[in-house]
Amino acid sequence: MTPEAVVFDIGNVLIEWNPERHYDTVMDPAERARMFAAVDLHAMNDEVDRGAPFQATIYAHAELYPEWRSAIRRWHDDWIHMASPAIPHSVRLLRKLRDKGVPVFALTNFGIDSFAYAQTQYDFLAEFDRAYVSGHIGLIKPDSAIYAAVEADCGLPPGALLFTDDRADNIAAAAARGWQTHHFNGPEGWAVRLVAEGFLTAEEAA
Template sequence: MSRPEAVVFDIGNVLIQWQPERFYDTIMAPADRVRMFAEIDLHAMNEAVDAGAPFRDTIYDWAARHPEWTDKIRLWHDNWLDMASPAIPQSVRLLRALKARGVPVFALTNFGDDTFAHAAPHYPFLAEFDRLYVSGRLKVTKPDPRIYAIVEEDCGIAPDRLLFADDRAENIEAAQRRGWQVHHFDGPAGFAARLVALGLLNEKEAS
């Protein structure tokens, strides 16, 4: 397998924890949270934002359509940073170690344009990517093949020289079908080991 020329990071659950259910379990009875998520496809609501829909208007519109849960759904907007937290420290160190080595680092993320702008001041490393591919800006989300094609065309690197880390199997499978090297992220330790095995970092840099 060829040595990657660039490393492509997903953001949610790779660099920043994204666990809406966990947040709601802290502010309501878990049984009520389970019922709310069963009755309302809140992840579909979020996917609309990731695809380019306006953040506040989308959340508040869904909230208005579900009077029993209106106040709770609005928290998806009003307390969004409590859901998108904390950062995953070792993953951030890996990003910075790759940059220090001169390895180009890209982000390919399902993220709303508004929510990314909201997150950026709180997570300075989001400004450290060499190239940034945000679904809400591109109006297309993973695992649609078009978003991977956009990356390939923009960066000019052959697919087999891109290493992509994502926590969702369907996203890495879509990249793999295009010839990308992939890593199914289930924690920073495994990704660190992969980067060492590929010769992109040494063990000290990856620790």
Template sequence: MTDLPRPEAVLFDIGNVLITWQPEARYDELVGRDRREAMFAAVDLHGMNERFDRGENFRDVVHETAEAYPEFRDEILMWHDRWLDLARPPIDRSVRLLRALRAKGVPVFALSNFGIDSFALSESRDTFLKDFDRRYISGHMGVTKPDPRIYEMVEADCGIAPEYLLFTDDKPDNIATAQARGWQTHLFTRPEGWAERLVQAGLLTRDEAA
């Protein structure tokens, strides 16, 4: 890592980096595993989610999908009505790293596939989502990762050269597009690894990253 320039800004994905996003596991708790498996086999719920991640209305998309699959109507509506039960819990150490970077004066941005209304709901509870210097939320931008356009939009808005951006995300495709644009990257698997990467980049000391 020593041959890389010191990053001028750090970008966090949100789902599975700052907030746990495992809707299958949450549905297992809410309706039971058998019912969840049947529903996810019949309905492309992640595809539904991507529609409002691209800017479509959260409630309208979920209700449209629920009406198209009446046998799972009540369960599908939970995606909207019980959003805060699905998008949880926060990943505490990642939140601490976000705050440690800000305390050091390092610009910290969000770059996340997230709907307009679903993000507002999460932000109302997980108030650390207000802590970013800039927030690049796909629903507001009309494009989702890993489309190169969203990365281009980030670069144009922040004015920082790609090689001075350090980005973490849990999805290899999203990381690959960032790498192709010359960004520094870290594939997030656990907050411990991300903490070490921030230390290696010279942004935090080990004590600050603890």
């Protein structure tokens, strides 16, 4: 089936997401590694991505680990520094697709408040035809149910959706439902795929 709509993940596709990198700039890297080994901060973030309150969830988690209370709070206070910078080539591809009238969706693991905040920092996050944000749905990738929710809302069959994501497990879950997929490892390869599918010319995808 020829894909009819393009679905973007956001973290590490349109915006770099690397908490460890940021923490290494504000605390000793060895201490950061010790904290991340002892505290599952990514699981904490999954709670936010499922719809839990952004600041309250992180601050409550920080109270469980007094040794790292202030550092864990940085997950909220420094959040935009972890979710940066934008990936310019990917943003250009998003906008070129929209210029050509291709329906462009987002399917992202993102908290309610953090996504709203990110939209104030990155204007392109308000440019999707449909934005499927896990915090609003109450599910996170790679749960099969979140892909089913997208299908039900957009009304397109799975094979009509071309989805890119940097995580192999998210791609595998989408493929299992019949979505067309591209494992994102840089905008150059994604550009090649969009050209191959006939969405863009090589010049438009450059």
